[in-house]
Amino acid sequence: MVEQVTLYRAPTTNADADAIADWLGERTGVDVEVRDRFLSLRTDDDLATEIAQTRVLSPHERETGNTMTGVVRYEERALDRPDRAGGVVYDGLAxxxxxxxxxxxxxxxxxxxxxxxLDRVIGTWGDHDGRWHKRVNVVGQLTLVSVPGLYEAPAKPEAYYEAKGKHALLSGGAPPREVLESEIEGDFLVEDDPRTTEALKGYVLQAVHHVETGEGFCECEGCRLSNPHRQPGVVEAQLREPAFCDRHAEKYK
Known part of the structure; x- marks a missing residue:
């Protein structure tokens, strides 16, 4: 049984680790401690190279890692100034x-x-379709929860991609993300969404549930322990009532 959880902040995001910790403690009865950013607390001269080795090089190539000097220097800067990092996907399991x-x-x-x-985007390789898939979390010891993955991993409503294609057809290029997000009806999470903290609570709870029970994601749509692949499903599961399916509601109050 999990007796203690240590949750690490992602200070460059709007995820409130203390609020998540309070909620997790109430739901599980576990002692939850909050510490500063993991990549800052555990950094050393080798960390940038190790992170560079987990870089996804192409959406359809299983091989990862680029430790050329320029890439390692980028990772060193990203460790020092995480607010300037972005645009890279990392092998979540590695x-x-x-x-x-x-x-x-x-x-x-x-x-x-x-x-x-984490303030990084993580992914896992899909043997079934031969490509990388962005993920919100990779559970286990230690669990990684990607804050930008919350916005990027689950697919947006179909209307979003239809509008994107229409813009590209008419103008020859994709419009800024902010333009699309303002035009599309439907509920989905966007970068720096004020609902980020609330949505992440369920993904952190999934880590505790997995370690304690050995179970994977809940198959019941709408449960906070489920793993929707589309943004409307995330909103339904993490931000709407009821919070849990009947089975998990009993366990998590």
């Missing part, structure tokens, strides 16, 4: 394995779960 080794030895048991909110 990054998880590497960062897990940086958790203190005395805190690695499964009764002490570590969850890092």
């Amino acid at each position: 990054l998880q394995r590497g960062l897990r080794e940086r958790v203190p030895d005395a805190e690695r048991s499964l009764d002490h779960l570590h969850v890092a909110l």
Whole structure:
């Protein structure tokens, strides 16, 4: 059983780690501690190179990693100034394995779960279709929760892509994201969305639930433990009532 959770902040995002920690403690009865950014607390001379080794090079290429000097320098700058980073996808499982080794030895048991909110986009490889898929979280010890992944991983409403294609056809190029987001009806999360903290609560709870029960995502649409692949499903699961399916409502109050 999980007895303690350590949650790490992502200060360049609008995710409120303290609010998430309070909610998680109320739902699980677990002691939740909040620490500063994981990549800042656990950095050393090798971290930038290790992160560069997990870079996704192409959406349809399984091989990852680029440790050329310029790329490593970029990762060093991103560690120092994370607000200037972006536009890169990282292999979530490889990054998880590497960062897990940086958790203190005395805190690695499964009764002490570590969850890092990240300002990076993470993905996993799909053997079924031969391409990378962006993810909101990669659960386990340590769990990674991507704040930008909340906006980018789940697909937006069909109308969004239809409008994007229409703009491209008429003007020869895609319009700015902000223009599309303002034009499309429907509920979906956007960068710096004020609902970010509330939506992330369920993804952090998924980490605790997985370690405690060994279960994967809930198959019931609308439950905070489900894993919707489209933005309207995320809004329904994480921001609408009821918060849980009947089975998980009993467990998480």
